[in-house]
Each structure stands twice: as structure tokens, then as C-alpha cells.
Amino acid sequence: MVTDASPSEFSEREIWNYLSEVHDPEVPVLTVIDLGIVRKVQIINDSLKVVITPTYSGCPAMNTIEEDIIAKLKEKGVSNFTVETVLAPAWTTEWMSDEGKTKLKEFGIAPPQSGSKGSGRPEACPNCGSKETKLKSEFGSTACKALYICLECKEPFDYFKCH
Numbered sequence: 325m326v327t328d329a330s331p332s333e334f335s336e337r338e339i340w341n342y343l344s345e346v347h348d349p350e351v352p353v354l355t356v357i358d359l360g361i362v363r364k365v366q367i368i369n370d371s372l373k374v375v376i377t378p379t380y381s382g383c384p385a386m387n388t389i390e391e392d393i394i395a396k397l398k399e400k401g402v403s404n405f406t407v408e409t410v411l412a413p414a415w416t417t418e419w420m421s422d423e424g425k426t427k428l429k430e431f432g433i434a435p436p437q438s439g440s441k442g443s444g445r446p447e448a449c450p451n452c453g454s455k456e457t458k459l460k461s462e463f464g465s466t467a468c469k470a471l472y473i474c475l476e477c478k479e480p481f482d483y484f485k486c487h
């Protein structure tokens with residue numbers, strides 16, 4: 325039998341490492357750390373608090389993410405923890421790590437372009453790198469993405485919408 329260890333036996337760094345094994349159910353190449361969903365990991369006395377901010381309110385994946393985080397911590401033998409959802413400040417694509425953006429691109433999804441005015445357009449086609457792209461549909465495979473088509477290679481691709 326595995327004995328549950330209280331959070332004081334773990335370091336916050338270890339908890340961050342565990343959480344980096346939790347993936348986004350919609351874009352499995354991204355972890356919750358890449359997305360910037362995990363805002364805070366705090367060990368106070370004997371209890372661990374994990375604060376998360378959903379990427380999109382109403383995004384059905386968020387419930388799954390919370391459950392996955394809970395399951396991961398339990399799997400690592402952490403007990404006595406709470407996962408708190410904080411809605412403000414709202415998540416923005418700025419919180420996504422550069423590593424996360426690179427992974428998205430390799431996965432064939434154009435990463436969000438924040439830009440000075442938050443222009444919600446992909447910088448380039450993730451397939452061929454062409455800047456000639458056209459919006460095909462505001463909603464791609466999920467509500468979080470828009471569907472674009474590349475005018476160069478004619479391939480459609482998802483753009484992770486910026487907000």
C-alpha cells in the first residue's frame with residue numbers, strides 16, 4: 325500500500341513538475357504549464373493549494389483539466405490539497421509559454437499572435453510558412469480556434485485564437 329505523503333514532504337518545484345505532466349485534452353501537445361493555466365502552487369503548513377485560471381470560460385475542456393490535475397496529484401501520492409479556480413484576471417494567450425507556442429506550431433496549429441493591438445491573425449501558415457492566409461471560419465475544430473486556409477499551399481489549418 326502506498327502511504328499518502330502530506331504536501332510538506334514535497335517541494336513546490338516538484339508539484340510544478342508533476343503538473344507539467346498534465347496535458348490539455350484539446351491540444352494534447354500542450355501541458356497546463358505551457359498554457360499558463362496554473363497560476364500558483366502554494367504549500368502552507370500541511371496543505372497544498374493549486375490555483376488555476378481557465379483559458380476560456382465555458383470551455384468544456386476545463387472540467388477535464390481540473391479532474392486531470394486532481395488525478396495527477398493523487399497519482400503522485402499528494403494528499404490534502406485543493407484546486408482553486410480563479411477567473412480574474414482572465415486568462416490571455418500572453419500567458420502561453422514560448423515553448424508552448426513552438427509546440428503548437430509543430431502540431432500544425434498557428435500560435436496566437438498578440439501584437440500591439442491584439443490582432444487576431446496567424447502570423448504564418450504552420451505548414452509552409454506563407455503569410456498569405458485567409459480566415460475560413462471563426463470556429464475551427466473547437467471554439468478556441470479559428471479555421472484558416474493558406475493561399476500558398478492551400479492547406480487549411482487551425483489558428484489558436486488570441487484574446
Ligand SMILES: [Zn+2]
Pocket residue numbers: 449450451452453454474475476477478479
Ligand atoms: Zn501554407
